Amino acid sequence: MKSPLFTLSLVISFSLLFSFSLTAQMDESKFKTMDSYDIEDAIYDEVGITLNFDGPQTTLPRKDPRYTQQSPGIDFVKAFHAAYNTSDWATMEKSYGPGAKITHNNAPQRNAAEMTNSFRAVAEQFSSYRIDLGEALIIEQVIDDKGEMWVNFWSYWAGTVAATKEEIRFPVHATYQLVDGKIIEEYAYYNEIPMENALGNARKQLNPPVHFIEAWNATPAWKALSTEKQTEYLKALSGPISGMMESGVEILSWGSNTNATDQRAGYDFFAVWSFPNAEMVKTFEQAVAGSGWYTYFEQMNISGKAETPRDVMGRLIGMH
Numbered sequence: 001m002k003s004p005l006f007t008l009s010l011v012i013s014f015s016l017l018f019s020f021s022l023t024a025q026m027d028e029s030k031f032k033t034m035d036s037y038d039i040e041d042a043i044y045d046e047v048g049i050t051l052n053f054d055g056p057q058t059t060l061p062r063k064d065p066r067y068t069q070q071s072p073g074i075d076f077v078k079a080f081h082a083a084y085n086t087s088d089w090a091t092m093e094k095s096y097g098p099g100a101k102i103t104h105n106n107a108p109q110r111n112a113a114e115m116t117n118s119f120r121a122v123a124e125q126f127s128s129y130r131i132d133l134g135e136a137l138i139i140e141q142v143i144d145d146k147g148e149m150w151v152n153f154w155s156y157w158a159g160t161v162a163a164t165k166e167e168i169r170f171p172v173h174a175t176y177q178l179v180d181g182k183i184i185e186e187y188a189y190y191n192e193i194p195m196e197n198a199l200g201n202a203r204k205q206l207n208p209p210v211h212f213i214e215a216w217n218a219t220p221a222w223k224a225l226s227t228e229k230q231t232e233y234l235k236a237l238s239g240p241i242s243g244m245m246e247s248g249v250e251i252l253s254w255g256s257n258t259n260a261t262d263q264r265a266g267y268d269f270f271a272v273w274s275f276p277n278a279e280m281v282k283t284f285e286q287a288v289a290g291s292g293w294y295t296y297f298e299q300m301n302i303s304g305k306a307e308t309p310r311d312v313m314g315r316l317i318g319m320h
Helices: 006-024 036-046 072-085 089-094 112-123 194-208 220-224 227-248 279-292 309-316
Strands: 096-104 126-131 136-141 149-161 167-179 182-190 212-219 252-255 270-277 297-305
Touching: 036 270, 072 089, 072 126, 072 136, 072 149, 072 167, 089 112, 096 297, 112 126, 149 194, 167 194, 212 279, 227 252, 227 279, 270 279
Parallel strands: 096 182
Antiparallel strands: 126 149, 136 149, 149 167, 167 182, 212 270, 212 297, 252 270
16 A cells, blocks of 8 residues: 555656646636736646545535735725714724724824724815825735735825915825724824924914014113022023923023114013914013012013905005
């Protein structure tokens, strides 16, 4: 009786010879658009290759392609983005599996509800928006060495800010791990600066900031302090200033008034601040007075809402 190993070797040798013969007989044009897995599958379709181990016959398993640009997984991801384009937030949230891990850029990891709410909050600030699912779209599915299925997605995001009509467009890349028809892991990467700038401009247009200008000279009381006391006083201001900036206050500039300035104001130093609203300006004014600043510095202040040249010129015309 021949050994199982001999039988296996004989069957494999015969199968390979037969496969090569079959391949030669098949229409060569069929192979021009096939990858190695497709060719192997085509041969398996023509002959049912089995391995005989002197026991039950086992059909050689067909292999799923590790790379493709057409699959149910790809269709799923396209439908996911189509739901985004139509503000179908319920469908988007249902597209995530239990415990899905979602990370965009360097933001903290979010769950399905948090991510969907974030999508909605941004979309509501645009009169129109979309992910390009047409010519700009590049999409592929891969199966990695761990057997995990990932769909990789490249395209462009475009939108028009509702408040300003400003149009922005930027590339996006995302990759999705799919299990049982659901997204269980998602990573997305894109440049957030165009959107942040556009929405920041919109907020300023709807609620223009208040600019506050200080100009000051040192008083004899300041000059009488020792260098150590001067340093100690100014260091104590850094904490309150940092707190204001965390609340949305911006320092536009601090500087020295050059002597060469035409029509020079009689102050040696200046600072220009931007406050989100008039209430914060009042809080700032009170903090400055309470700090003893006016003991050490003779100061003049100017403040008002940020406007356009046309706004101001309109008020100048007709003044008599």
